[in-house]
Amino acid sequence: MVxxxxxxxxxxxxxxxxxxxxxxxxxxxxxxxxxIPDLFDLLxxxxxxxxxxxxxxxxxxxxxxxxxxxxxRWSRNQFSIPxxxxxxxxxxxxxxxxxxxxxxxxxxxDFIANCIGSLxxxxxxxxLSKREYHIK
Numbered sequence: 404m405v406x407x408x409x410x411x412x413x414x415x416x417x418x419x420x421x422x423x424x425x426x427x428x429x430x431x432x433x434x435x436x437x438x439i440p441d442l443f444d445l446l447x448x449x450x451x452x453x454x455x456x457x458x459x460x461x462x463x464x465x466x467x468x469x470x471x472x473x474x475x476r477w478s479r480n481q482f483s484i485p486x487x488x489x490x491x492x493x494x495x496x497x498x499x500x501x502x503x504x505x506x507x508x509x510x511x512x513d514f515i516a517n518c519i520g521s522l523x524x525x526x527x528x529x530x531l532s533k534r535e536y537h538i539k
Contacts (some may be wrong), residue, residue, distance in 0.1 A: 416467035419485075422460055423492060429456075430496050431504065445516060453516035454523060457493055461485045461524030469532075482532075486525040493517025 413420070444450065464485035471481075493514055501509025 411471060415470045416464060419460065419463035419467050422456075422463050426456055426460065426492070426496065427499075430500060430507075434506075444512060445519070450512065450516040453493075453513055454520035457489050457517045457520030458524035458527070460492065461489045461521050462528055464488060465524070465528040482525060482529060485528075486521055489521030489524065490518050493521065 465481055468481035468484060494517070496517070497509045497511070497514045500507035
């Protein structure tokens with residue numbers, strides 16, 4: 404028997420789930436970086452891509468959670484769950500690349516970029532939600 408909560412979750416969050424799958428696929432098939440990670444290289448094009456991908460991840464899930472029925476744990480935590488989820492997912496992707504894939508390595512600077520992107524997406528959605536309440 405299918406749980407109605409699961410159906411609602413997938414109904415409202417299919418864009419975020421699709422985006423997470425895209426991140427997984429790109430993290431698996433893209434060629435690895437040759438250079439050694441440098442913490443001061445956070446503005447490299449590769450790191451900016453990490454910012455954008457994880458910001459979109461958090462934005463999509465925050466948007467999906469906000470559309471879920473009011474009073475559910477998903478709607479009550481529409482900001483915190485996507486932020487924490489983005490950070491955890493970014494870490495798991497790095498672990499996946501470092502310990503499961505043979506042609507990739509884990510990169511702590513990529514993880515930092517994933518976290519910054521998640522925070523940017525979270526901050527944007529918090530800002531927009533507060534503006535929405537003030538506009539009404």
